[in-house]
Structure formats: C-alpha cells, structure tokens
Amino acid sequence: MTEYAQQPKTLYDKLWQSHIVEMQDNGNGLIYIDRHIIHEVTSPQAFEGLRLAGRAVVHPESMLAVPDHNVPTDADRANIINPKDSQLQLDTLAENCKEFGIDYIPMLDDRQGIVHIVGPEQGFTLPGMTIVCGDSHTSTHGAFGALAFGIGTSEVEHVMATQTLILKAQKNMRIDVEGPLGRGVTAKDVALAVIGHIGTAGGTGHVIEFTGSAIRDLSMEGRMTLCNMSIEAGARSGLIAPDQVTYDYVMGRPKSPKGAAFEQAVAYWKSLPSDAGAVYDKEIFLRAEDITPQVTWGTSPENVLPITGNVPNPDDAPSKERKIALQRALDYMGLTAGTRLQDVPIERVFIGSCTNGRIEDIRDVAAVVKGRRVQEDVVAWVVPGSGLVKFQAEEEGLDKILIEAGFDWRAPGCSMCLAMNADKLAPHERCASTSNRNFEGRQGPKGRTHLMSPVMAAAAALTGRLTDVREL
Amino acid sequence: MDKFVKISAIAAPLPMANIDTDMIIPQKHLRTIKRTGLGIHAFSNIRYHDDGSEREDFVLNQPAYRKAEILITGENFGCGSSREHAPWALKDFGIKCIIAPSFADIFYGNCFKNGLLPIIMPQKVIDLLLDDAARGANAIITVDLEAQQISGPDGGMISFEVDPYRRHCLLNGLDDIGLTLQKKATIQAYEAKKKLSQPWLY
Numbered sequence: 001m002t003e004y005a006q007q008p009k010t011l012y013d014k015l016w017q018s019h020i021v022e023m024q025d026n027g028n029g030l031i032y033i034d035r036h037i038i039h040e041v042t043s044p045q046a047f048e049g050l051r052l053a054g055r056a057v058v059h060p061e062s063m064l065a066v067p068d069h070n071v072p073t074d075a076d077r078a079n080i081i082n083p084k085d086s087q088l089q090l091d092t093l094a095e096n097c098k099e100f101g102i103d104y105i106p107m108l109d110d111r112q113g114i115v116h117i118v119g120p121e122q123g124f125t126l127p128g129m130t131i132v133c134g135d136s137h138t139s140t141h142g143a144f145g146a147l148a149f150g151i152g153t154s155e156v157e158h159v160m161a162t163q164t165l166i167l168k169a170q171k172n173m174r175i176d177v178e179g180p181l182g183r184g185v186t187a188k189d190v191a192l193a194v195i196g197h198i199g200t201a202g203g204t205g206h207v208i209e210f211t212g213s214a215i216r217d218l219s220m221e222g223r224m225t226l227c228n229m230s231i232e233a234g235a236r237s238g239l240i241a242p243d244q245v246t247y248d249y250v251m252g253r254p255k256s257p258k259g260a261a262f263e264q265a266v267a268y269w270k271s272l273p274s275d276a277g278a279v280y281d282k283e284i285f286l287r288a289e290d291i292t293p294q295v296t297w298g299t300s301p302e303n304v305l306p307i308t309g310n311v312p313n314p315d316d317a318p319s320k321e322r323k324i325a326l327q328r329a330l331d332y333m334g335l336t337a338g339t340r341l342q343d344v345p346i347e348r349v350f351i352g353s354c355t356n357g358r359i360e361d362i363r364d365v366a367a368v369v370k371g372r373r374v375q376e377d378v379v380a381w382v383v384p385g386s387g388l389v390k391f392q393a394e395e396e397g398l399d400k401i402l403i404e405a406g407f408d409w410r411a412p413g414c415s416m417c418l419a420m421n422a423d424k425l426a427p428h429e430r431c432a433s434t435s436n437r438n439f440e441g442r443q444g445p446k447g448r449t450h451l452m453s454p455v456m457a458a459a460a461a462l463t464g465r466l467t468d469v470r471e472l
Numbered sequence: 473m474d475k476f477v478k479i480s481a482i483a484a485p486l487p488m489a490n491i492d493t494d495m496i497i498p499q500k501h502l503r504t505i506k507r508t509g510l511g512i513h514a515f516s517n518i519r520y521h522d523d524g525s526e527r528e529d530f531v532l533n534q535p536a537y538r539k540a541e542i543l544i545t546g547e548n549f550g551c552g553s554s555r556e557h558a559p560w561a562l563k564d565f566g567i568k569c570i571i572a573p574s575f576a577d578i579f580y581g582n583c584f585k586n587g588l589l590p591i592i593m594p595q596k597v598i599d600l601l602l603d604d605a606a607r608g609a610n611a612i613i614t615v616d617l618e619a620q621q622i623s624g625p626d627g628g629m630i631s632f633e634v635d636p637y638r639r640h641c642l643l644n645g646l647d648d649i650g651l652t653l654q655k656k657a658t659i660q661a662y663e664a665k666k667k668l669s670q671p672w673l674y
Contacts, residue, residue, distance in 0.1 A: 021655070021658055021659050021662045022655060024637065026636045026637045030652065030655060030658075030659075032659070032662055032663075032666070041502050041503075041555075042554070042555065042556065045506065045507045048505070048506075048507075053650075055649070070503065083503070085503035085504065086503055088503075088505060092505050126672075128670070134556075135553075135554055136552065150554035151578070151581075152554055152555075152556035152559075152582035153507075153556040154556060154582065154585035154586070155581070155582075157649065158649050158652065161649050161653065162649060162652040162653060162656075162659065164652060164655075164659055166637070166648060166652065168635070200490060200548060201490075201548040201576070204548070231552075234548070234576065234577070236577050236578060257672035261671065261672040262672070264671070264672060265670075300490050300492075321489065325488070325489055325490075418494075418499050418553075419499055420499045420500070427522075437492075437494070437553075439492045439494045439495065439552060440495060440517065440518075441494060441495070441517045442494050442499075445498070445522075
C-alpha cells in the first residue's frame with residue numbers, strides 16, 4: 001500500500017483515489033460525489049424514481065438546479081407562452097427543488113443560464129471536486145482540475161439518494177499542446193483539431209488531461225471550451241491542472257470559500273497537478289503552430305478540416321464502410337466533394353452554448369464585427385451563456401456593437417445548440433455554429449451545422465459563407 | 473428493473489458507425505417527464521417521412537424486423553448526449569440487446585440501468601452477425617447472459633465479456649441504489665473524514 005501511495009500519480013489518479021469510499025472486489029469503486037447540478041430535461045424521472053421508492057435526497061445542499069435546455073431565449077421571454085410540454089418540465093423542476101430543498105435558480109433570475117456556465121460563475125465548481133450532471137458536457141468543469149462527467153438519469157437518481165456512484169477507474173490519456181496559438185486560433189480550434197486527430201471514439205474509456213504551454217496560456221474560459229468538448233473525443237472527462245489562473249477565477253465568487261478557508265483550499269489544490277514521472281496510458285503531442293482555424297464539414301465532430309481545405313472525396317476513404325459514411329454525410333450536408341470550404345454559403349449563425357457562450361467569446365465576436373454588417377439574408381444570433389454574461393456584455397457595450405452589426409441579442413439558454421424548443425434551423429438551412437455537435441438533426445430536422453470558433457462564426461456572419469477569419 | 477437472463481430473438485442489422493443519441497431519440501421527444509412511451513419515437517428522424525409515414529428503407533420498419541429484440545450495429549454506438557431517453561426509447565420499442573464493436577461510455581452504462589444488455593464484439597464477429605441478421609426471421613440469435621454466450625442460427629457459438637457486477641444486477645433485475653444504500657455507514661464515515669480535511673466543501 002505504501003509503495004502504491006508513493007508512485008507518481010496523475011491528476012486523475014489523485015482525484016479518483018481521494019473520492020474512493022470503498023473499493024469493491026469486482027474492481028468497481030464506490031465514488032463520492034461532491035457536487036451535483038441538475039436541469040429540467042434529465043432530472044424529472046430521477047425525482048419520480050425517488051418518490052416511487054420512498055427515498056430522500058441525501059444532500060440537497062450539494063446540489064444546484066438551473067433550467068437551461070428548454071427555456072425560450074426571446075429577449076421578451078417573460079411574456080412568451082411556452083408549449084405545454086416544455087412548461088411542464090420547467091414547472092416540474094421548480095416543484096421538485098421546492099419539495100426536496102434544492103437551491104434553484106429560476107429562468108427570470110439574473111444568474112440563470114447554461115448549467116456549465118452558471119456552476120463556475122457561482123463558485124459552485126472548485127478544483128479537486130467530483131462534479132456530475134445529467135448532461136454530457138459536464139466535462140466542462142474539468143477545466144478547474146475537478147473530476148466532472150455527464151451521467152444518465154438513473155445515475156442522477158443514484159447520486160441524489162446516496163451521494164455516490166459505482167464506477168470503474170478510467171485510463172489516463174494526456175494531450176500535450178506546446179507553443180503559442182497563432183492569430184485567429186482559439187481553444188475551440190484546439191478542441192476540434194484534437195477530435196480530428198484522435199476521432200470521436202479516441203478518448204473512450206479515458207480521462208483526457210490537457211497539458212503544455214498552449215493550455216497553460218489559455219484563460220479559464222478557453223480551458224472550459226476545451227474540456228467541454230472532451231466528450232466529443234469520446235472522453236467523459238477532460239482535465240486541466242489548476243494553477244494561479246484557476247485560483248484567480250475562483251476567488252470571490254458567491255459560493256467559493258472565503259478568507260482562511262480559501263487559503264486552505266488553495267494549499268490543497270496545489271497538491272493536485274500530476275506528479276513528475278506520472279505514467280499515462282496514452283499520450284498525444286501536438287504543436288500549437290500546426291493548428292489553424294478549424295471548421296467541420298460533415299455530421300460528426302471528427303469530420304473537421306482547416307478552413308483552407310476542401311470537402312473530402314468519399315472515393316478516397318480507406319474502407320467501403322468509411323466511404324458509405326462519408327457519402328451519407330455529404331448528402332446530408334448538401335456538399336460536393338472537392339468544394340472549397342470557403343465557398344460554402346451559410347444562412348444562419350449561432351454564437352452561444354456551453355462551449356462558447358462566455359464573456360470572452362462575446363468579446364471576441366464583438367471585436368470582429370465592430371463597425372461591420374452581417375451579410376444581408378443571414379440570420380445571426382448571439383445567445384449569452386448566462387444572465388451574468390449578458391449583463392457583463394451589456395456593461396461593456398458589446399450588445400450595442402452586435403445589434404448595430406445586425407445580430408439578434410437574445411436571453412440565455414442552450415437554445416439552438418440542441419434545438420429542443422423554437423430555437424432551431426429550418427430543414428436544409430446551413431449554420432455557422434459555435435456549439436459542440438454537428439449530428440444529423442442536432443440543430444433542427446435536416447438542419448446543417450458547421451462547427452467553428454466564435455471569431456470564425458463572426459467572420460461567416462459578415463461574408464455569408466465559411467470564411468478564414470485571418471483574411472478579414 | 474427488468475431482468476435480462478437469456479433471449480432468443482430476431483436481430484436487426486443497422487451497420488452504421490457513430491450512431492449518436494440524437495439519432496436514437498431526437499431532441500423534440502425529450503420534452504417529457506416520463507421514462508415510458510418513447511418507443512414510437514426511436515430513430516424518428518430516419519424512421520419516418522416528414523408526413524409521419526414510415527420509411528421503407530429503415531430496417532425496423534421492414535416486416536422481418538418489426539419484432540427484433542437484438543440490434544447489430546457499428547462502432548461508437550450511442551455517442552453524444554448523456555440522455556437516458558436513448559435506452560428508454562430502444563427498450564420501449566422492444567430492443568433488449570445491442571451488439572457493436574464499441575459503445576460510447578455514458579450510453580453503455582445507461583443500458584445496464586434499464587435491463588438492456590450491450591455486448592462488445594470484434595468487427596469480424598459483427599460482420600458474421602450482420603450476415604445472420606440479414607436473414608431476418610429465418611435467423612434467430614440467442615444471447616445467454618448467464619453463460620455469457622451468443623449462439624447463431626447455424627449452431628456457431630461465441631463468448632462475450634461483461635463486468636461481473638453489472639451482470640449480477642442484470643441477471644437479478646437489481647436496483648443498485650438499494651445496494652448502495654446498504655453502505656450508508658461507510659459513506660457517512662467518508663463524509664465525516666472529509667469534513668475535517670476539506671472543510672471548505674461544506
């Protein structure tokens with residue numbers, strides 16, 4: 001045991017080991033969960049399960065509830081009449097939180113927003129924790145050096161009833177990115193380039209720790225963007241070691257520790273980064289200088305290329321199965337092999353989501369579009385990730401810049417990232433989107449999504465086609 | 473939870489890689505507070521025309537596969553969203569077992585919580601099973617969780633691996649919340665220690 005304890009550990013090893021309540025004979029760990037975030041879509045059935053079994057929520061104080069997936073994002077949403085089924089989900093969340101004593105931020109509260117933006121903003125997300133939510137993009141919180149991952153509704157119920165989950169240890173994967181990012185290249189481009197490199201199943205069974213100078217140089221917002229998309233690389237969790245950037249972000253937030261407690265916490269957080277000599281099951285090394293602005297062309301996040309590329313030819317696929325899949329993607333996307341990506345016209349622009357709905361993203365977009373106009377016929381939306389992001393942007397006058405350029409400045413929510421409500425593409429509409437998934441139908445039945453960074457989406461809004469922001 | 477012990481059933485071939493949970497159950501059907509009744513919406517974007525009529529080219533609409541209980545499919549099945557509505561929809565349709573070269577992690581775990589058995593098999597075995605499945609009702613496939621074996625219509629047999637704890641829960645239809653609650657004292661002891669070492673969390 002002593003020998004085991006002395007081996008160099010990864011950040012993930014430390015997070016895992018410090019949360020083991022009990023190891024079971026079959027190799028599963030009973031793992032303690034520190035924080036649990038819920039929203040209106042994946043929680044109602046869990047509460048129903050508790051009620052049917054006569055069980056309580058064991059630690060309601062460890063939970064935070066925010067409606068986000070299904071809220072309208074119209075500027076005047078206080079007056080919007082929701083479809084009955086959507087409203088029922090919102091009402092059910094409010095009622096469940098009341099019944100079980102859970103901290104609930106309602107839709108019209110200034111702090112409301114996308115769960116993965118609200119958690120960090122409120123200081124609910126801290127390094128060293130385990131954090132779960134019935135949403136796959138819970139990986140976002142790994143940017144703080146917390147073990148954070150999405151779970152299904154049965155596990156939501158399990159955590160509510162027991163404050164634990166039964167889990168198998170994941171393998172360690174390290175993705176190292178060295179050097180400075182080029183002009184017009186952002187954390188989103190790093191995320192997309194990584195997925196292009198390892199594929200959407202490349203991280204399956206692993207936790208990805210991002211290391212290297214390019215990662216350390218990212219702001220907390222950029223780090224969250226990167227960890228957010230770990231799940232698109234197949235990994236339930238992404239991780240970045242906490243450092244001064246992390247502590248500075250966390251300090252002074254409503255739910256973060258204060259004074260001596262904060263100092264005590266920082267001292268602990270400083271013990272979390274991976275030890276020198278820690279062993280990873282898989283390591284990938286990328287150079288930041290090789291990463292250019294990325295854009296997806298197909299129906300999987302791994303269908304990604306530099307903006308300077310051309311739509312690939314299915315005939316070049318390595319296997320018959322791949323060829324069929326590529327052709328299906330091109331047919332769905334309405335694209336022809338060989339077309340220059342920069343010649344692809346777009347009709348819609350969506351800037352927002354838990355991937356890119358933070359203040360830095362909105363600042364980036366405003367900087368690109370300031371004094372310019374959105375191309376005629378392009379419908380361009382900015383959906384801030386939270387009420388506080390919206391408020392901050394308005395304080396800085398960014399909303400005016402965006403509105404003058406022709407953007408629709410909306411209220412916070414998941415909106416057209418998953419298109420659960422009226423915020424969606426019409427069939428065959430093509431969208432430059434800062435969200436995280438380009439699956440068939442993701443932004444609306446038959447809608448066509450091209451994933452990219454906020455500055456790239458801003459550039460596309462100005463020209464009406466996929467555009468290399470570096471050439472604007 | 474429903475038990476899964478052994479089934480002998482029709483297998484439907486769906487040889488596509490990266491079938492995501494948005495495809496299994498599109499977002500418009502998530503506006504529910506129930507677990508039930510989602511079978512009719514399973515794969516709805518590729519199963520129905522815009523007018524709601526069935527697409528003949530979708531395998532589960534074909535007469536031979538309407539009663540399929542096994543799905544033979546491609547790699548990275550269930551990628552994307554954590555929505556448990558995906559296994560709920562498959563289960564409600566009548567699917568009890570999914571055999572693929574690989575699964576996305578969250579979906580894979582969600583299956584076991586709902587009495588669904590996901591089985592990982594190498595692509596070459598999948599290719600054989602797809603050939604069997606192509607024969608529709610003429611090719612009944614048996615999946616035996618007790619013996620951890622799949623047997624084909626022509627007598628071929630192959631073993632599969634599954635986590636012993638998950639197998640135990642499936643075979644007995646156990647709700648693992650009940651099992652975990654038996655560890656309440658151990659969990660409370662962990663909490664007490666942690667309150668001392670990391671008081672800022674509380």
